[in-house]
Amino acid sequence: MKTEPADVFQSRVAKHAALADPARLRIVDLLILGDFSPTELQAELGMPSNLLSHHLRALEAAGLATRHRSEADKRRSYIRLASGALEGLAPGVEYGATRVLFVCTRNSARSQLAAALWGQVSEIPSTSAGTHPADRIAQGAIDVARRHGVDLPEVPPRGLEGLDGGDFVVTVCDNAHEELTGLNGVHWSVRDPLRINTEEAFENAFNDISSRISDLAPRMRAA
Structure with a gap:
């Protein structure tokens, strides 16, 4: 029986592992419809900056999120959901x-x-x-x-x-x-x-x- 390539399978495994954490799943829920700066995510989640950084690194490593610098305030960055990251796992009407x-x-x-x-x-x-x-x-x-x-x-x-x-x-x-x-x-x-x-x-x-x-x-x- 033909199965998907090993690298594709491992990518799916990494995403599911990242989403298994409640805090990371909540972050992804927020990112589904828009971009947030780390400071804005902190305010939404009530989470210490060091813990938030840990979760964001895990999401980026799993290919679920990306970040880039603000065009306005260069000291600021925005986190966004990676293109095609969820493939049908997104929630319904909100x-x-x-x-x-x-x-x-x-x-x-x-x-x-x-x-x-x-x-x-x-x-x-x-x-x-x-x-x-x-x-x-x-x-x-x-x-x-x-x-x-x-x-x-x-x-x-x-x-x-x-x-x-x-x-x-x-x-x-x-x-x-x-x-x-x-x-x-x-x-x-x-x-x-x-x-x-x-x-x-x-x-x-x-x-x-x-x-x-x-x-x-x-x-x-x-x-």
Whole structure:
């Protein structure tokens, strides 16, 4: 009988071993829908920093989590769930919302793309906003949306004036996340394509957002 390769099997074993610890399973539950800094995880879990570091190292070693530096505060890092880490082990619907609001700093690329992509996969309304709106949508965002056949509405960047209490807020930018506090929602640490402003940078941001939306949409329900 043919079985999976030994290295694939061992990878599964390592993931199951890591998830067998209650604290690590709770961390993964938090990471499923968004990214957290170690400090934010400490606050959520009420866990000493040395113990949290131990659990994060175990999750990274098992291929369940990755980390990278914040684009805003370089002393800060974000932990995210590794792509495809759980393969069907994710929990079911957890969040309800009347609308999903995607936020970045300028509302000129990432949040605009996220709102457009959301409209393709969910009946829950979505919109986007910026903490410091730009004058216009970035041409790179328009181009990448066109390449992927996504209808990017021709609306100018806007601020947070329309924020509603029933909104589920998804910050797709480290600067916006670190500027805003106390909002109902999650954070996605998506790299700013305008920092490099190349076709590849916009493709990477588009693919990251698209993947995350595919994970989040099935776990949302209309409130």
